Amino acid sequence: ETGVTQSPTHLIKTRGQQVTLRCSSQSGHNTVSWYQQALGQGPQFIFQYYREEENGRGNFPPRFSGLQFPNYSSELNVNALELDDSALYLCASSLAGVRGADTQYFGPGTRLTVL
Amino acid sequence: SQQGEEDPQALSIQEGENATMNCSYKTSINNLQWYRQNSGRGLVHLILIRSNEREKHSGRLRVTLDTSKKSSSLLITASRAADTASYFCATVGVSGGYNKLIFGAGTRLAVHP
Numbered sequence: 001e002t003g004v005t006q007s008p009t010h011l012i013k014t015r016g017q018q019v020t021l022r023c024s025s026q027s028g029h030n031t032v033s034w035y036q037q038a039l040g041q042g043p044q045f046i047f048q049y050y051r052e053e054e055n056g057r058g059n060f061p062p063r064f065s066g067l068q069f070p071n072y073s074s075e076l077n078v079n080a081l082e083l084d085d086s087a088l089y090l091c092a093s094s095l096a097g098v099r100g101a102d103t104q105y106f107g108p109g110t111r112l113t114v115l
Numbered sequence: 116s117q118q119g120e121e122d123p124q125a126l127s128i129q130e131g132e133n134a135t136m137n138c139s140y141k142t143s144i145n146n147l148q149w150y151r152q153n154s155g156r157g158l159v160h161l162i163l164i165r166s167n168e169r170e171k172h173s174g175r176l177r178v179t180l181d182t183s184k185k186s187s188s189l190l191i192t193a194s195r196a197a198d199t200a201s202y203f204c205a206t207v208g209v210s211g212g213y214n215k216l217i218f219g220a221g222t223r224l225a226v227h228p
């Protein structure tokens with residue numbers, strides 16, 4: 001157990017809808033990263049939040065957006081869902097600014113299915 | 116896009132045997148990490164090796180890094196059925212102010228009793 005939790009576990013949506021996924025960081029961690037993992041693939045970096053601001057972004061369109069709250073929990077929002085958005089969404093927390101703290105601790109993921 | 120590739124894509128062995136997985140990457144790195152994933156769930160961090168290190172051990176795990184060849188290997192000794200999982204290497208680049216992980220496509224390991 002990493003101490004990182006995600007909700008919901010599973011979610012089914014239809015094309016065009018919007019979805020919000022939630023992540024609670026490990027205690028003491030100030031950075032949250034989100035990844036998308038399609039079936040049979042490795043995770044792909046979506047974006048990272050540090051102290052409530054986006055700190056880096058992967059190759060994902062603007063309809064993928066996020067928030068980080070003062071308690072360092074985070075949300076991933078996806079608008080105008082497409083079939084290809086079906087994937088496992090993983091969040092990972094870490095402690096930036098501390099030498100050697102490069103390890104990211106992953107939550108169990110949210111399985112999103114878009115019909 | 117993926118940073119690199121794992122080899123082999125799938126590996127099937129008997130309990131007690133050793134399992135070796137390889138990872139290649141394309142750009143200069145700050146560190147390389149190995150993760151394990153059971154049945155499409157969350158990733159578990161196994162080991163981190165920095166660009167100035169060549170070998171690291173953790174229990175039954177041994178990781179090597181060859182920055183000249185841009186490759187790494189993960190050795191699991193005396194494998195157990197519980198080691199059955201997908202294994203991913205992930206790199207952290209040298210540029211940028213944040214430590215995003217770039218993953219390969221993974222190796223699926225099956226250990227048979």
